[in-house]
Amino acid sequence: MNPADFQISIARRLKNRFVILLLIALACVALIPLIHVLHYVYAQGLPHWNLNFFTELPKPVGESGGGLGNAVVGSFFLVLVAAIVGVPVGILVGIFLSEYSRSALAGWVRTSIELLSGVPSIVLGIFAYSAIVVPIGHFSMLAGSFALAVILLPVVAKTTEEVLKLIPSHIREAGLALGIPRWKVTLRIVLIAARSGITTGVALALARVAGETAPLLFTALSSQHWPRSLLEPAASLPVQIYSFALAPFEEWNHLAWAAASVLVSLTLVTNLIMKWATRSRGESR
Amino acid sequence: MKPIVEAKNLNAYFENFHAVKNVSLAVPEKSLVALIGPSGCGKSTFLRCLNRMHEEIPKARVEGEVLLGGSSIYDRKLDPVAVRRSIGMVFQKPNPFPGMSIFENVVVGLKLTGSRDRMDQVAEEALKGAALWEEVKDKLKKPGTSLSGGQQQRLCIARALAMKPPVLLMDEPTSALDPISTAKVEELMISLKKSVTLIVVTHNMQQAARVSDRTAFFLMGELVEYDESSTLFTVPKDAKTEQYITGRFG
Numbered sequence: 001m002n003p004a005d006f007q008i009s010i011a012r013r014l015k016n017r018f019v020i021l022l023l024i025a026l027a028c029v030a031l032i033p034l035i036h037v038l039h040y041v042y043a044q045g046l047p048h049w050n051l052n053f054f055t056e057l058p059k060p061v062g063e064s065g066g067g068l069g070n071a072v073v074g075s076f077f078l079v080l081v082a083a084i085v086g087v088p089v090g091i092l093v094g095i096f097l098s099e100y101s102r103s104a105l106a107g108w109v110r111t112s113i114e115l116l117s118g119v120p121s122i123v124l125g126i127f128a129y130s131a132i133v134v135p136i137g138h139f140s141m142l143a144g145s146f147a148l149a150v151i152l153l154p155v156v157a158k159t160t161e162e163v164l165k166l167i168p169s170h171i172r173e174a175g176l177a178l179g180i181p182r183w184k185v186t187l188r189i190v191l192i193a194a195r196s197g198i199t200t201g202v203a204l205a206l207a208r209v210a211g212e213t214a215p216l217l218f219t220a221l222s223s224q225h226w227p228r229s230l231l232e233p234a235a236s237l238p239v240q241i242y243s244f245a246l247a248p249f250e251e252w253n254h255l256a257w258a259a260a261s262v263l264v265s266l267t268l269v270t271n272l273i274m275k276w277a278t279r280s281r282g283e284s285r
Numbered sequence: 286m287k288p289i290v291e292a293k294n295l296n297a298y299f300e301n302f303h304a305v306k307n308v309s310l311a312v313p314e315k316s317l318v319a320l321i322g323p324s325g326c327g328k329s330t331f332l333r334c335l336n337r338m339h340e341e342i343p344k345a346r347v348e349g350e351v352l353l354g355g356s357s358i359y360d361r362k363l364d365p366v367a368v369r370r371s372i373g374m375v376f377q378k379p380n381p382f383p384g385m386s387i388f389e390n391v392v393v394g395l396k397l398t399g400s401r402d403r404m405d406q407v408a409e410e411a412l413k414g415a416a417l418w419e420e421v422k423d424k425l426k427k428p429g430t431s432l433s434g435g436q437q438q439r440l441c442i443a444r445a446l447a448m449k450p451p452v453l454l455m456d457e458p459t460s461a462l463d464p465i466s467t468a469k470v471e472e473l474m475i476s477l478k479k480s481v482t483l484i485v486v487t488h489n490m491q492q493a494a495r496v497s498d499r500t501a502f503f504l505m506g507e508l509v510e511y512d513e514s515s516t517l518f519t520v521p522k523d524a525k526t527e528q529y530i531t532g533r534f535g
Contacts, residue, residue, distance in 0.1 A: 167383075168380070170380050171382060173376065174374075174380045174441070174444075176341060177338055177374035177376075178370070178373075178397075178445070179370030179371075179448065180366070180393075180394065180398060181366050182366075185397075188393075188397055192382070192384040192385060193382060194384075
């Protein structure tokens with residue numbers, strides 16, 4: 001072979017350069033909305049961050065100061081109760097889909113879960129409204145948590161299924177060959193092996209439902225007070241953003257921006273922590 | 286010597302494929318039997334029939350008889366899960382359980398089958414039995430997956446030994462290891478057979494010749510020849526065995 005045969009033509013090199021630059025430019029275009037949103041939300045919201053925001057109730061119109069402490073606490077409990085219901089059920093469904101994937105029932109369950117995750121959240125809100133709000137007779141935090149749990153369930157189930165499927169089958173065989181019953185192999189060996197992946201999936205799903213607004217409008221509604229009971233309406237960050245951002249009072253608009261930046265921080269921090277946690281696990285292997 | 290494991294007219298199937306054909310073979314107590322043969326000859330499937338792991342594969346089934354210490358392990362009254370506690374197994378790829386420490390890996394079988402007594406002592410004995418104790422005694426809390434490949438395989442051997450099985454099955458235990466780790470595991474096999482009966486599937490005929498007392502040669506699902514290793518590797522009775530061990534096929 002002639003050494004000249006290995007030389008790459010200048011045209012070929014220019015083409016290569018051009019395409020790489022094009023790809024970098026497109027990647028930057030994709031980043032613009034994210035950076036713009038973050039910049040805008042924090043520019044508007046951060047100046048109104050203070051201790052009062054987290055500890056005080058909203059002040060009546062015309063008075064300055066006040067905070068959205070009730071919405072912060074309300075969102076926390078709405079998501080907590082949703083997690084207590086939705087996460088264990090989601091994980092169990094995910095285990096069923098992964099470990100008993102050959103049964104006919106698993107096929108039906110998988111299709112249902114996929115359909116459920118495609119249902120718009122406002123429809124699930126109406127469902128929670130007719131299932132819980134109407135029978136009880138008034139709006140409640142319980143109904144809001146129920147709606148969030150229904151949104152959470154398919155996300156957790158799918159993540160769990162996918163993480164469990166990454167655990168090689170010879171790990172399960174090794175457990176069975178020790179004379180451990182299959183259900184214990186699944187719960188005490190396979191699930192332990194997959195725990196960091198499942199934790200990541202659950203944390204990201206929780207951060208997502210914390211920002212859901214539509215289903216809360218007809219369930220938990222809103223409140224000017226601190227949440228006291230599951231059976232009373234409760235304030236939440238997304239619903240407060242919705243109502244305060246549109247209000248004609250500057251003070252309330254500021255609170256809405258502060259709430260928006262708190263919510264964005266929550267998602268951002270969860271994402272970053274989970275990225276960091278999964279990477280350090282990868283390196284130790 | 287009396288046999289501890291005895292297969293009688295054993296047949297194994299994957300759906301319609303007849304993988305093991307009418308194999309009868311007796312393994313003397315506290316000896317090492319090597320199963321050799323080309324890929325797909327049924328030696329691994331045969332091994333997996335000896336601890337009822339074959340039936341874990343969907344649509345797989347077994348016919349015939351396997352006796353352990355004289356009683357059938359395919360008795361309808363027996364739970365396959367309980368049978369596996371007296372027959373350990375080591376796999377081709379080292380597979381310590383992820384997310385568990387070295388110590389937890391060794392005792393997990395005991396812990397999850399309900400015998401939690403003296404776990405520290407059992408773990409130490411098992412790790413010593415697997416010739417791993419000196420290397421890991423100061424880092425028992427480290428993840429099992431942090432060890433090297435050869436150490437991981439000895440950890441898997443310790444995990445099986447912790448159940449104190451009279452019989453240990455090994456499915457190509459060194460084929461994923463480097464030569465030095467392979468030599469260590471081979472040494473270990475030779476010392477283990479003083480206390481445990483070993484049945485080892487291997488692709489490596491030199492290994493079979495080095496470590497085994499008896500060797501079984503499988504071809505197309507059939508047991509072609511089964512004899513003392515010193516005889517089988519020097520004066521095989523069957524022409525096919527001779528062709529295989531001299532490297533003419535497989």
